[in-house]
Amino acid sequence: MRTLSLLALTLALAACAGDPEPTAVDDQVLPDSDPFALDASATAFGLSEPYARAAPAGGVSAMFARIENPTGDADTLVAARTDAAGRVEIHRTQENAEGLSEMVPVEGGLTVPAGETVALEPGGLHVMLLDLQRDLVAGDTLDVELEFAGRGAVTVRAPVRGL
Numbered sequence: 001m002r003t004l005s006l007l008a009l010t011l012a013l014a015a016c017a018g019d020p021e022p023t024a025v026d027d028q029v030l031p032d033s034d035p036f037a038l039d040a041s042a043t044a045f046g047l048s049e050p051y052a053r054a055a056p057a058g059g060v061s062a063m064f065a066r067i068e069n070p071t072g073d074a075d076t077l078v079a080a081r082t083d084a085a086g087r088v089e090i091h092r093t094q095e096n097a098e099g100l101s102e103m104v105p106v107e108g109g110l111t112v113p114a115g116e117t118v119a120l121e122p123g124g125l126h127v128m129l130l131d132l133q134r135d136l137v138a139g140d141t142l143d144v145e146l147e148f149a150g151r152g153a154v155t156v157r158a159p160v161r162g163l
């Protein structure tokens with residue numbers, strides 16, 4: 001049982017680990033207007049560079065992006081949803097008392113200050129996809145709905161990249 005728990009923890013941390021060597025998809029340069037955004041308001045608000053990590057059904061993955069708030073008011077990312085995962089949480093990677101990295105839920109939502117950018121990135125803040133309902137295969141896309149307290153729900157199409 002302990003081995004199974006360690007394996008699950010290793011897979012979860014791998015989903016949020018630093019970027020792998022570039023691949024053909026990783027080398028892609030996205031233009032200022034993001035072709036992966038489904039919702040036109042996503043690019044107006046400044047959601048860019050979305051992607052998710054490939055992972056098998058039943059496992060875990062993470063979705064990353066840049067959230068730019070060009071408005072004069074702060075907004076808070078309060079939830080995220082996708083039909084590809086049984087559970088979706090907003091997480092932060094941090095060091096615990098033993099010096100090991102661990103992922104913890106962000107309580108109360110993720111504030112995006114007025115006029116600032118928040119990066120959802122490996123080893124930091126991210127949208128954690130738990131209990132995957134299907135394989136996430138490199139080259140596919142994943143639709144993720146991000147719900148903000150002020151602006152409401154925005155749906156983003158994130159390309160899936162290999163580990």
